[in-house]
Amino acid sequence: xxxxxxxxxxxxxxxxxxxxxxxxxxxxxxxxxxxxxxxxxxxxxxxxxxxxxxxxxxxxxxxxxxxxxxxxxxxxxxxxxxxxxxxxxxxxxxxxxxxxxxxxxxxxxxxxxxxxxxxxxxxxxxxxxxxxxxxxxxxxxxxxxxxxxxxxxxxxxxxxxxxxxxxxxxxxxxxxxxxx
Numbered sequence: 001x002x003x004x005x006x007x008x009x010x011x012x013x014x015x016x017x018x019x020x021x022x023x024x025x026x027x028x029x030x031x032x033x034x035x036x037x038x039x040x041x042x043x044x045x046x047x048x049x050x051x052x053x054x055x056x057x058x059x060x061x062x063x064x065x066x067x068x069x070x071x072x073x074x075x076x077x078x079x080x081x082x083x084x085x086x087x088x089x090x091x092x093x094x095x096x097x098x099x100x101x102x103x104x105x106x107x108x109x110x111x112x113x114x115x116x117x118x119x120x121x122x123x124x125x126x127x128x129x130x131x132x133x134x135x136x137x138x139x140x141x142x143x144x145x146x147x148x149x150x151x152x153x154x155x156x157x158x159x160x161x162x163x164x165x166x167x168x169x170x171x172x173x174x175x176x177x178x179x180x
Contacts, residue, residue, distance in 0.1 A: 011056035018091035061111030109145035
């Protein structure tokens with residue numbers, strides 16, 4: 001992600017600060033100093049660090065998963081997102097051990113839910129599951145969120161194997177919900 005706009009600079013500064021601090025220790029002032037922006041720039045775009053985190057992962061998701069060319073090819077779309085997560089694995093681990101770890105976990109995993117919903121919407125009438133798409137996406141993403149959390153916390157976990165298994169889980173969810 002290129003850092004040109006204030007939100008992008010703040011997101012990049014947040015990732016940098018996460019390598020050295022837990023999110024509970026990062027202040028808006030530190031973020032702004034690292035991003036070389038005035039504090040008002042932060043509050044112009046975000047109400048708190050959670051909003052910044054949501055923004056950052058949503059941006060990454062849009063650049064990777066949510067713009068997949070083939071709606072049924074989950075591997076292509078999730079691979080780039082998971083590579084981003086893996087690249088920042090050490091920093092993102094901090095998000096999972098702070099006082100508000102659940103909120104940050106949601107920000108990391110929300111793109112998977114958006115991705116499944118996007119695939120279900122693209123499928124249109126081919127979506128055949130009796131439950132609403134939102135329920136189905138949340139059901140499947142709950143498991144993937146737990147797996148992602150364990151993967152991030154385990155420094156010996158293999159990235160390629162994790163990507164492969166996540167792809168299998170998402171393909172199974174699609175197979176269950178879409179006409180062949």
